[in-house]
Structure formats: structure tokens, C-alpha cells
Amino acid sequence: MHELPDDFADTLARVLEPGNRDAAAEIIEAATHLDDEGLRHFLQLFAARVRASDAPVRAAELRKFLQRAARGASS
Numbered sequence: 001m002h003e004l005p006d007d008f009a010d011t012l013a014r015v016l017e018p019g020n021r022d023a024a025a026e027i028i029e030a031a032t033h034l035d036d037e038g039l040r041h042f043l044q045l046f047a048a049r050v051r052a053s054d055a056p057v058r059a060a061e062l063r064k065f066l067q068r069a070a071r072g073a074s075s
Contacts, residue, residue, distance in 0.1 A: 015050050015057050023059035031066050042069035 005011070016024045031042040045065040049057060 017056035017058045020056075020059035024057070024062050027059060027062040027066050031069065034066075034069055038069045038072070041072070042066055045069065 013021065031039055034042060042065050045068060046057070046062065049061060049065070
């Protein structure tokens, strides 16, 4: 298993909307309870969003990613 980079928390904090960080942390924690495929899907959605826009990621977006990953949506 690969370890997270030392600056992972700082990097994550830079992409999250500041007022949403606590809610985002709860959603990311919930994503860790998905099965491997669900977690992979959640992380792919999250990464694609970060690549697509410089705007901070809101908790509402992460919640949608979690819902999609939990039900196995491919879109």
C-alpha cells in the first residue's frame, strides 16, 4: 500500500472551500467506509473535479460524489 505524501493534508486543505472543511472531512471519512470500488469511484470523481476547476471544492459537491459512488453510478 502506498503512503500519503507528507504534505497531503496541506494539499487537501488548499482545494477545499474553507468554510466547508469540517463537513468535507466528515464526507471523506464516510467515503472510507465504502467498498474498494466505491472508494475508488469517489476518489476519481474528486480528482476529476479538482483537475477541472481551480474553484474550491464545496462539501455539497463531495456529498454528491459520495452518493454516486455509494450507489455505483458510472456517470
